[in-house]
Amino acid sequence: MCAVISLAVCSAKGGVGKTSVVLGLASAALHRGTSTLVVDLDPQADATSGLDVIAQREHDVAAVLRTPKRRVAEDAVAPSGWVDDQPGLLDVLTGSDASADLDAPGSDEEALTALRRALRKLDDHDLALLDTPPSLNGLTRSAWRAADAVLVVSDASRFSVAAVDRTLREVRALRNAPRVVGILVNRFVPRSGEQRFRYEELQSLFGDLVLEPVPDRVAVPQSQGAGVPLHALRTRPAQAVAGQFDAVLDRVLLQA
Ligand SMILES: Nc1ncnc2c1ncn2[C@@H]1O[C@H](COP(=O)(O)OP(=O)(O)O)[C@@H](O)[C@H]1O
Ligand SMILES: [Mg+2]
Numbered sequence: 001m002c003a004v005i006s007l008a009v010c011s012a013k014g015g016v017g018k019t020s021v022v023l024g025l026a027s028a029a030l031h032r033g034t035s036t037l038v039v040d041l042d043p044q045a046d047a048t049s050g051l052d053v054i055a056q057r058e059h060d061v062a063a064v065l066r067t068p069k070r071r072v073a074e075d076a077v078a079p080s081g082w083v084d085d086q087p088g089l090l091d092v093l094t095g096s097d098a099s100a101d102l103d104a105p106g107s108d109e110e111a112l113t114a115l116r117r118a119l120r121k122l123d124d125h126d127l128a129l130l131d132t133p134p135s136l137n138g139l140t141r142s143a144w145r146a147a148d149a150v151l152v153v154s155d156a157s158r159f160s161v162a163a164v165d166r167t168l169r170e171v172r173a174l175r176n177a178p179r180v181v182g183i184l185v186n187r188f189v190p191r192s193g194e195q196r197f198r199y200e201e202l203q204s205l206f207g208d209l210v211l212e213p214v215p216d217r218v219a220v221p222q223s224q225g226a227g228v229p230l231h232a233l234r235t236r237p238a239q240a241v242a243g244q245f246d247a248v249l250d251r252v253l254l255q256a
Contacts, residue, residue: 005256006119006128008147008178012163014134016155017186019046020220022131024245026051027229029127030082030090031246037077037125039115039146040095041139043103047131048095052081052227062098065111065142068118077122082229088124095131099139107138116146127253136170144171147178149256151248154202156185156195156213161202168206180209181255184248188213211248217241 007025009018022038029036040047041061059076073093080090102111119128130143144150152167154160164183171177183206189195190213203210219238223230231242 004126005149005253006130006147007149007151007181007252007256008130008132008140008143009151009153010132010136010140010143010167011134011153011160012136012167013154013160016134016153016160017214017220018042018134018153019050019131020224021151021153021184021186021214021245021248022047022129023050023224024214024220024230024241025129025249025252026080026082026090027223027231027242028245028249029129030229031231031242032249033089034127035089035125036127036129037091037093037119037122038080039093039119039128039130039143041099041115041143042095042131042133043097043100043139044133045095045097048092050224050227051090051092053078053092053094054081055079057094060094060096060098061115062096062102064093064118065099065102065114068114068121070121073118073122081227091125093122102142103133103135103137103139105137107141112138112141113145115142119146136167144174144178149181149252150178151181151252152183154183154185155187156192156198156202158198161198161205164202165205179256181252182211182248183209184211185213187216189216211251212244214241214244
């Protein structure tokens, strides 16, 4: 695709923080002036709403997956309300519940590569961040085929260890597999012995791929509720989490 680097953010489980990580990385990219396209593949379209998209478009990501033409793709892109004075700095390939129909587990290769073909036709961003639904079906597989890199998001719980393992195996089994740049444990509570145990278990299984965990902080839902980037909150906890997303973005840009 024409964005210099594209990153799929995924997990087999819901509610672990995929969309929050996409928003945190979009905030980090905006902070450093990297032009970014967020691609919202989740039928719940939380990234589209979290990025404060106001403009109504004729098309959305479901139309793009069905008809991966430049005209349709351009028409599905709307500016994020986070920026109003710099067009093109942060845009969203808008999501909608219509994409749910395209999340079949066994979609054919032609359908799975439609997103990659469409994104090649959008050529004016340096970074693409792909938010995905909580499954490893057609939409997430489309994201893997369109991405140079994959970031797996997880919580620190027993069932998540198995889910991370399955996700890594499925990504690595792909032909021309995108590079897995990290496993990001989110909503980490260090005082929980169980969470510390699961985090160490992930480290023992996946080594350096396991990134510094992002702690559970009210600043994350606060920024989402206010419809502003995390970097705009001036509290110390917000700045600390924002700094973690800066570091994750550095790693993505370095390793992808
Ligand atoms: N680090 C965090 N600290 C506190 N709350 C968080 C954090 N990350 C995510 N959340 C909250 O957890 C909920 C689920 O996160 P979300 O990003 O929607 O997950 P997913 O996209 O994987 O379903 C949201 O309400 C979000 O605000
Ligand atoms: Mg989500």
